[in-house]
Each structure stands twice: as C-alpha cells, then as structure tokens.
Ligand SMILES: Nc1nc2c(ncn2[C@@H]2O[C@H](COP(=O)(O)OP(=O)(O)O)[C@@H](O)[C@H]2O)c(=O)[nH]1
C-alpha cells in the first residue's frame with residue numbers, strides 16, 4: 001500500500017532548511033523521518049554519520065551510484081550529494097512522512113521518478129540576509145561561502161519557475177516560516193496520525 005506522501009525541502013544553502021526540518025521533526029517525531037543522504041563533504045562539528053549524512057569517500061559514493069543504489073545525486077559546491085533508495089525505503093517502511101533536503105538538481109531529478117512528493121522551497125528574504133546567516137553560521141571557508149552564494153542566485157530564480165514548487169516559503173521570521181511549513185503539511189500530518197492510532 002502507498003504510504004504517506006514524501007516532502008522535498010529545497011532552497012539555497014543557508015536559507016534555513018535544516019533549522020525548519022529539525023523543528024518539525026522535534027514537534028512531530030512519530031510522523032516524520034529524515035532521508036539521510038550520502039555526501040563526500042567533511043562532517044561539521046556536531047554532525048554525525050548516519051544521522052545528518054552518511055559521510056563517504058567519492059570512490060564509495062561513485063560505486064554505489066554505478067550499482068544503481070541512488071534515487072538521485074548531484075554535485076554541489078565541489079562535493080557529491082545523493083539520496084539512496086535505502087534512505088527513502090527506511091523511512092517509508094516505518095510509515096512515516098519521508099523528508100528530503102535536496103538541492104535544485106535533486107528536485108529536477110526527483111521529478112523524473114515516481115516518488116511524487118510535495119515540493120517546498122525555502123527562500124531567504126534577500127541575498128544580503130542569506131550571506132549574513134551563512135557567515136554567522138561559521139561553517140564555510142570563504143571559497144565555499146562564495147560558491148554557495150553563486151548557487152543561491154540560481155536557486156532563487158529557479159524557485160520562481162511556475163509549476164516547480166507547490167509552496168515557496170520566505171524564511172524571514174523563523175516562527176512565521178515554521179507556521180507556514182506546518183500548515184502546508186497539516187493534511188499529511190493528520191493522515192499519518194490517524195493511521196498510527198487506528199492500527
Ligand atoms: N541533490 C541532492 N542535494 C542534496 C542532498 N543532500 C543535501 N543536498 C543539498 O546539498 C546542499 C549543501 O548541503 P550542506 O553541505 O549540508 O550545506 P547546507 O545546506 O548549507 O547546510 C544543500 O542545498 C542541500 O539541500 C542529496 O541527497 N541530493
């Protein structure tokens with residue numbers, strides 16, 4: 001039987017996707033499950049392999065791709081990122097809403113699959129605010145920051161293409177953005193809650 005509809009969160013690096021999805025998973029821990037992607041980038045302090053990402057070498061990731069283990073993958077800011085079939089299946093097997101945090105190439109590629117998620121774009125209020133948030137996060141080198149800002153410009157334009165996203169949320173005030181995200185997903189959340197109490 002088909003489980004609940006997955007959710008794709010996309011948008012520029014620094015727009016607030018992780019912040020919003022962590023809030024959502026904290027409030028609804030028995031409703032959502034995170035699709036743990038693979039990446040070749042180095043872990044940041046506090047990030048755990050198997051929880052935030054599967055941190056792997058490029059060789060290992062390429063072998064998995066060649067072996068048909070990935071739903072989609074992309075190169076972003078000099079590193080590889082990808083969603084394995086297992087990452088999605090692990091969440092769906094628990095009848096949870098699977099959340100994917102993926103870039104715009106991932107969105108394009110997922111559209112070619114039969115996953116049929118709800119597509120949500122998280123956007124910053126402006127480039128200047130995005131840059132400030134990314135700098136204040138203190139996770140990026142100057143080079144990585146500049147690459148992310150260049151990608152962000154393209155992403156902001158992509159989010160305006162008609163028919164790509166079901167909802168575009170501008171993350172200015174965090175609580176307001178979170179309310180919008182929750183409202184967008186309320187119907188699916190209630191469906192999962194109903195099935196989990198009736199079974
Ligand atoms: N296509 C694709 N993009 C991913 C995947 N996992 C993460 N990303 C994207 O890769 C970009 C960089 O992620 P990350 O290095 O964690 O930086 P952050 O978004 O600034 O926290 C973000 O736009 C993510 O949405 C994936 O499995 N596939």
Ligand SMILES: Nc1ncnc2c1ncn2[C@@H]1O[C@H](COP(=O)(O)OP(=O)(O)O)[C@@H](O)[C@H]1O
Nearest residue numbers: 013014015016017018019133137171172173174
């Ligand atoms: N509405 C907001 N107002 C101010 N700072 C925010 C807001 N949303 C997120 N942040 C901060 O901005 C930075 C980038 O957010 P993050 O969730 O890491 O973005 P992403 O996952 O999209 O790269 C983080 O340091 C986060 O704490």
